[in-house]
Amino acid sequence: MSKWSTFTDGFVKNNPTFVLVLGMCPTLATTTSAMNGLEMGLATLFVLVLSNIVISLLAPVVPDKVHIPVYIVVIATFVTVLQFIMQAYTPDAYKTLGLFIPLIVVNCIVLGRAEAFANKHGVLDSLLDGIGVGLGFTVSLTVIGIVREILGSGSVFGWKFIPGDGILAFVMAPGAFMVLGYLMVLFNKYLKKS
Amino acid sequence: MAVKSNLKNMALCLTMVCLVCSAILAVVYAVTYDPIQAAEKKALEESIGRVLPDGGVLSDVATAEFDGKTYDYYVSTANGAPAAYAVKSTTIGFGGPLSLMVGVLPDGTVYNTSVLSHSETPGLGAKCNTDTKFMDQWKGLGPDKVIKVTKDGGDIDAITASTITSRAYSLAVSNAVAFVKSIVKAEEE
Numbered sequence: 001m002s003k004w005s006t007f008t009d010g011f012v013k014n015n016p017t018f019v020l021v022l023g024m025c026p027t028l029a030t031t032t033s034a035m036n037g038l039e040m041g042l043a044t045l046f047v048l049v050l051s052n053i054v055i056s057l058l059a060p061v062v063p064d065k066v067h068i069p070v071y072i073v074v075i076a077t078f079v080t081v082l083q084f085i086m087q088a089y090t091p092d093a094y095k096t097l098g099l100f101i102p103l104i105v106v107n108c109i110v111l112g113r114a115e116a117f118a119n120k121h122g123v124l125d126s127l128l129d130g131i132g133v134g135l136g137f138t139v140s141l142t143v144i145g146i147v148r149e150i151l152g153s154g155s156v157f158g159w160k161f162i163p164g165d166g167i168l169a170f171v172m173a174p175g176a177f178m179v180l181g182y183l184m185v186l187f188n189k190y191l192k193k194s
Numbered sequence: 195m196a197v198k199s200n201l202k203n204m205a206l207c208l209t210m211v212c213l214v215c216s217a218i219l220a221v222v223y224a225v226t227y228d229p230i231q232a233a234e235k236k237a238l239e240e241s242i243g244r245v246l247p248d249g250g251v252l253s254d255v256a257t258a259e260f261d262g263k264t265y266d267y268y269v270s271t272a273n274g275a276p277a278a279y280a281v282k283s284t285t286i287g288f289g290g291p292l293s294l295m296v297g298v299l300p301d302g303t304v305y306n307t308s309v310l311s312h313s314e315t316p317g318l319g320a321k322c323n324t325d326t327k328f329m330d331q332w333k334g335l336g337p338d339k340v341i342k343v344t345k346d347g348g349d350i351d352a353i354t355a356s357t358i359t360s361r362a363y364s365l366a367v368s369n370a371v372a373f374v375k376s377i378v379k380a381e382e383e
Contacts, residue, residue: 066199081218
């Protein structure tokens with residue numbers, strides 16, 4: 001497997017949202033607007049890259065029976081670091097995403113990549129995998145956010161181009177499921193060539 | 195790939211990992227402590243600045259109890275007399291606590307209000323933070339007005355489809371006004 005495909009797999013073949021269908025909780029809850037989706041994706045990307053690097057380094061020396069607790073401690077540490085940093089430098093984003101930042105600890109994508117990839121591969125591959133899957137997640141969340149914001153609020157990234165209130169359902173949970181479902185159909189039809 | 199587990203290396207490994215992680219967290223906490231405090235202070239000052247008239251000298255936070263609730267408030271002093279009060283007032287909205295900063299003049303006029311935090315429904319109750327028609331009606335609301343939504347016989351136009359949020363908002367403002375009146379009365383005596 002080449003370095004390039006390690007990197008690009010996260011976008012299409014192993015796209016965490018539309019193919020692996022992991023991390024649905026933040027995907028559905030935080031994509032009420034394009035900006036929120038982008039911020040959530042980047043926050044997850046940060047944790048994913050760092051935890052992938054550290055876990056790929058730790059994996060050879062960690063006894064098998066305690067590997068899950070060790071990974072969780074590593075992931076939780078990076079999430080807490082992220083929380084401090086966001087509180088200090090991007091308080092508005094921290095306020096909007098709220099509870100979903102600490103919940104990155106239990107995001108299946110992060111532990112999933114640690115278990116399925118980082119503990120079997122070297123540092124460089126794990127780094128590329130983390131960036132690839134993280135960006136795949138970020139792009140997916142941003143696209144869902146864009147669609148929901150256009151339909152629900154008539155704007156994109158806060159720039160309003162349709163007057164009026166929009167279709168309220170798309171800002172709330174049912175709209176999240178609908179948009180995710182239709183995007184998943186389109187994704188699998190046009191992008192994923194098996 | 196992985197090392198064979200025994201009690202000794204498992205305990206050692208977990209201890210080491212936890213120690214290193216705690217150390218990292220302690221460092222990050224220490225480094226970000228001041229910026230976090232500064233960011234919180236800035237957000238609070240901005241919300242107070244929005245609800246009070248310009249030009250006063252702002253006091254530190256004071257706390258007082260009124261009607262079974264504890265309120266944090268700030269006094270803005272101009273020309274040696276209190277010119278306005280900013281009161282932090284919290285009620286329960288539709289989705290959880292709704293926390294407002296309410297600026298009140300000594301005669302009981304609402305100067306302005308701003309939302310500190312809320313958990314209202316996006317697109318419905320959350321409009322209390324963005325709907326200019328709803329927000330503007332608080333500016334300069336006189337003491338002769340009844341701070342209740344029109345449905346309850348008051349003078350406040352509720353946000354469409356968000357009566358519960360509008361009620362909670364009105365209650366928070368009227369609590370703040372009643373609280374300021376009690377302080378002004380206490381100071382006069």
